[in-house]
Amino acid sequence: MEITISRTTSVFSQETCESLLNLTLEEVKKNYEVENPQRKFFGVIPTSFSASEAPSPEFGLVIDGRTLNVIFQGGLEEKFLALAKHCRSVLCCRSTPLQKSMVVKLVRRQLKVMTLSIGDGANDVSMIQAADVGIGISGQEGMQAVMASDFAISRFKHLKKLLLVHGHWCYARLAKMVIYFFYKNVTYVNLLFWYQFFCGFSGSTMIDYWQMIFFNLFFTSMPPLLFGVLDRDVSAETLLGLPELYKHGQNSEIYKLSTFIITMLDAFYQSLICFFVPYWTYKDSDIDVFSFGNPINTISLLTILLHQALEMKTWTLFHVVTMICSVVFYLIFSLLYNATCVVCNPPANPYWTMEKQLSDPTFYLLCLITPVIALLPRFFIFALQGTVGAPLTLKAQQLDKLPKGQQDLEIQKLRSRNQTTVASPASNDDLEQNISHLCVSPFLHPTAASVSHGDTESQGLSASEVNPLRKRTPEEGYYFFNRWAEEESTATDFSAGTFSGHYPLVPSSVTTGQDSGKLTKDNANNFNHGSHRRSVSAVTL
């Protein structure tokens, strides 16, 4: 890909900017329709990628702080945003901290998307705070960015694992845990509701008060919490190897309205089973209120814990111990409480209720059959998922089980099936490769970049230097990011229109071991001239 940056000189006014934006936007739209990948126009790299779907020519936008100033002051944000939407990535160089945060806020407000900011210097703090997720890099530039951020990492390259692995895990854990808590409480409280039909709607509870309170507090609290902390539904290696799995979280595939409704229906069904099977068993007999509530309590505990066990994808020692201990603790507590409370808790005073139940075969028969009936539909659906229409995460989980060599093979097969453009999996430093959608698919919107105007000295921006779109290294695999270096000293000078002559527009690739501010080897010497402090900031969307 050849890139030519147009050079315009002279004072840049709002009308000029507006007309330039309009012109560029028209051209981009035309190109987008025509799908002509090799046209060049002004500073726009004519391979555009529309925000909606797949393969079309991709554009990149480079803009500098001075222009941004004109845009914001002249009220041209909408046009700027419209242009940016057509671009694969946008590079904003030489922008002030305020401009950085204004760009983030603009994108967030208008496009209503999740924004992520990553930066390492004090000038990135406002941008970090403006975005939905702010990531600070701790290191040479000090700790201000870290203190203002939601997440702090020590190297830029850790962003990949943060998003693909920890982000995925965090979403999966939280979504499943929240759904589980809703389900658990709906199931348990509905038991009390169904009893109202048989006690004249007087508010009588058939479960002893203390056992009811401790149900949520002790007996069913640890497994879901442990699940929410430790569960790993897909292994880290697979997540790094298959970035498509990131879409799973972006599309809220675990916690949609349909999932919630299904969970609520399942909760109602399970509470119906947990109540009515004991009810019909004990109907017309001489059972008393609290001896009726005891097996219901036990059954619902077993059902709820087994439900959690079905959801858990990773069984560490902690999980096993917690599950067993929850049941054992319940039994021990019930037995002790029922052996000591003669008058301690009116009106129940469940003295010897549990012991009596444990000596009755009907209790054991109930405890065996009711969880089975209650969980049969859910188990059936889980079993079918592996056979019919497995979602990508399920395939990825199956992938984990394969030996390593076969894993890579399967990843490639999956990729080639799922993509519309072929990605060459082996990365190299040749910038003239096709852009793989794989790498960009987690990021649906162009990264904010900057449009440079009229920078005079030409360092001879060659394609190898100024590819704002992609650079891959073998170690980094398939991920895509955009970095540039910005000079601190130019931040305040932009309005004066003087450039120090040092090139702001240098997207650099990051190879392992390099910290922020590293550049491609072509530009290294050019860039280092006169830069006192370099901060690296990126706004990715």
Place this chain on the structure above:
Amino acid sequence: MKNKTSFLPQEGDARPSRCPDNSAFKQQKLPAWKPQFTIATVLSSFFFTGAFCLSVGVCLILSANNVREIQIDYSDKCSDCSKLRENSSNWNKECHCSVNFSLKEEILGDVFMYYGLQNFYQNHRRYVISRSDSQLLGRNVNIQKSYCVPFTTYRNGTPMAPCGAIANSMFNDTIDLFYNLKSSVIQVPLLKSGNSWWTDKNVKFHNPKSYNLSSAFAGTARPPYWQKPVYLLDEEDERNNGYVNDDFIIWMRVSAFATFRNLYRRVRRIRQFADGLPAGNYTFHISYNFPVTKFKGRKHVILSTVVWSGGSNPFLGIAYVVSGTAATLTGFVITAIHLKLRKKKTYFQK
């Protein structure tokens, strides 16, 4: 990224590393078992569950069918008594009623006699809390502060023993069973103690301590609906009198549903009834005291044997059979789906 190395290599080794530990817990690399729903495990679990549930269900249904039960509704048959009891001023008038039935086959084994009530909500919240367990422990408590209100004291200040609505509404019909042997009528011997939980009789219920029972309850009065005071509940057996009377204890154990039965008596296996109840004609003689017409309730008397799995209710057996069938059918469905789709499945063939 196995280990976040320190960022400042040139600073010398004196500075301690601020990286998190490289332990399995903190790096989230704990050894774990990842369960997979393979076709083998799924199918085997379904079929095993199905087989197990079916076999247990069949056993349960067969044992429930072995239970012999006779249930007789006597609130209709004793209509004149029930009309008498509608007026509460007739409380001290006795009313007797007879109900006949016949057994075609003898009932072998232990026979239990229950009284059954229908539409009597012992599980109503305010009813359930209306008791004082401290008083029933024989302690001297101030029942004014208990949940027994309003069944605590009379207007002249005499406390009720026992207090509360549960005790007040105790079932006070007397049922006797007679067997017509040729031309004579024999009363079937019944056991009236040993019917309640051992822990109830010995731990939860105690009579107040005194040299004799009537002085123990001195200064108290019977609840308003009772016909005799609590220390006269069973004058023949001292250990079945007062608060520890079995009928009283059983009644205080409030039942879970509006249609319930309580154990009343057990057939004593002596003389002609050593094996159970022989075939023939029987008569219940009932002293009708408990009014049920006001709340459209019904009363029954039930004779039943018991088995290890409970009573004559076959529901648990049916539930096992149904779920066993469902599990087996689901197993077949999954097998069919798997066989059909196996050719189409192209990925992850091991």
